[in-house]
Amino acid sequence: MLTVLFFGQLKELLNTTELKIEGEYQTVAELRQQLQKKGENWQEFLAHGRALVAVNQTMSNEQSVLSDNDEVAFFPPVTGG
Amino acid sequence: MTHFTHIQVQNEDFDFAAEYQKLRDSSNSDGAIVTFVGLVRDTNLEQDVTGLFLEHYPAMTKKSLQQIVEQARQRWPVGSVTIIHRVGQLNVSEQIVFVGVTSEHRQAAYHANEFIMDYLKTQAPFWKKESTTQGDKWIEAKQNDHQQAKKWE
Numbered sequence: 369m370l371t372v373l374f375f376g377q378l379k380e381l382l383n384t385t386e387l388k389i390e391g392e393y394q395t396v397a398e399l400r401q402q403l404q405k406k407g408e409n410w411q412e413f414l415a416h417g418r419a420l421v422a423v424n425q426t427m428s429n430e431q432s433v434l435s436d437n438d439e440v441a442f443f444p445p446v447t448g449g
Numbered sequence: 450m451t452h453f454t455h456i457q458v459q460n461e462d463f464d465f466a467a468e469y470q471k472l473r474d475s476s477n478s479d480g481a482i483v484t485f486v487g488l489v490r491d492t493n494l495e496q497d498v499t500g501l502f503l504e505h506y507p508a509m510t511k512k513s514l515q516q517i518v519e520q521a522r523q524r525w526p527v528g529s530v531t532i533i534h535r536v537g538q539l540n541v542s543e544q545i546v547f548v549g550v551t552s553e554h555r556q557a558a559y560h561a562n563e564f565i566m567d568y569l570k571t572q573a574p575f576w577k578k579e580s581t582t583q584g585d586k587w588i589e590a591k592q593n594d595h596q597q598a599k600k601w602e
Contacts, residue, residue, distance in 0.1 A: 375506050376576035377587040425509035426516075427572060441506055441574075445590030448503070448534060448575025449487055449546050449566060 370399070370434065375443040381413045396421050397430040399440060414442060452476060452528045452551075456514045458505065460537035463547055468531055472549045475529040479551040483558035485566055487546040489539050493588070496581040503536040503545070506574035510534070517568045521550075524564070525557035532565065534575065564601055570594040 372387040379385055393399040400421070404411045413419065416430060419442045423432050434440065452475055457463075465486065472482050489501045518530050528551035535545055548565050552558040577588040 373506070375574065376504055377578075422506070422509055422574070425506070425512050427513075439508070441509070443506065443574065444576065444587070446571065446574055447577045447588045447590050448505070448573045449570040 369437065371437075371439045372399070372403070373439065373441040375441060376447075377444050378413060378419055378442060382409055393434050395430065395434060396423065396428055396432045396440065399434060400430070400442075403442075419443065420445060453531075454515070454518050454529070455531040455533075456511055456518070457531075457533045458507075458510045458514075458536060459533070460535060462535070462544055463533045465544070465547065468533065468547055468549055472529050472531060472551050476551060479528045479553055481553070481555040481558040482549065482551050483555070483562045484547065484549045485562055486544055487566075489541050489543050489545060491541045493579060493581075496579075496583055496586075498541060498579050498581055500541065500580040501539045501543075501545075502578040502580070503534075503539065504576045504578065505534075505536045509574045510536075513573045514569065517565055517572065520568070521561040521564050525552065525561045527552050527557055527561045530561070530565070532569070534569075534573070536575065567594070567598045567601060571598040 370389040372389055374382055374384050404414050421428050422441045424439055491498050514532050521527055531549040533547040548562055550558045550562045571594055579586050579588060
């Protein structure tokens with residue numbers, strides 16, 4: 369089971385803080401594609417390039433491999449400092 | 450006294466003088482200390498800012514800042530490093546972030562401090578939401594910040 373988190377404005381746009389996802393996803397790309405099917409908002413705001421991704425608290429990319437019990441976070445480009 | 454890396458993410462304000470003193474006390478062989486402080490500005494893109502909310506990804510922030518410091522250490526002979534980043538609700542003119550670096554000679558401290566800020570601005574999981582006289586607004590990442598970070602590649 370994957371834990372999927374959302375931060376920043378993305379959390380508001382998707383009206384979701386956290387999801388628990390069952391099923392097998394080999395890569396971030398596969399997971400992203402599946403989540404985008406949830407609706408128009410998801411299709412648009414979760415698009416590659418609009419939403420960055422971290423796997424187990426490390427910045428990752430579309431090819432990053434996922435394992436069971438991983439924590440995946442999606443968020444807008446960061447604006448700290 | 451030994452060199453340290455001190456990373457703190459907190460809502461409370463930090464004491465600049467105290468942080469500087471800790472860096473200073475950490476070594477007698479370091480001849481340089483370079484510090485940066487980021488503040489909440491009262492205007493952004495011509496709107497009056499009344500406050501700032503800093504959201505963050507708690508499990509990732511410290512880890513991300515540690516990785517940035519490790520990269521700085523690989524590139525330059527840096528002594529002690531302190532990063533303090535505030536989160537939560539802040540008012541105009543308040544301190545947001547402190548980055549302090551020591552080194553034997555000034556080049557390493559100057560470069561490492563700039564590097565740490567450039568990478569923090571593009572990699573560390575914080576997001577700013579401004580309150581303005583015209584409502585709340587999430588700040589958008591700046592192209593300029595990404596270009597600044599690229600110069601280190």
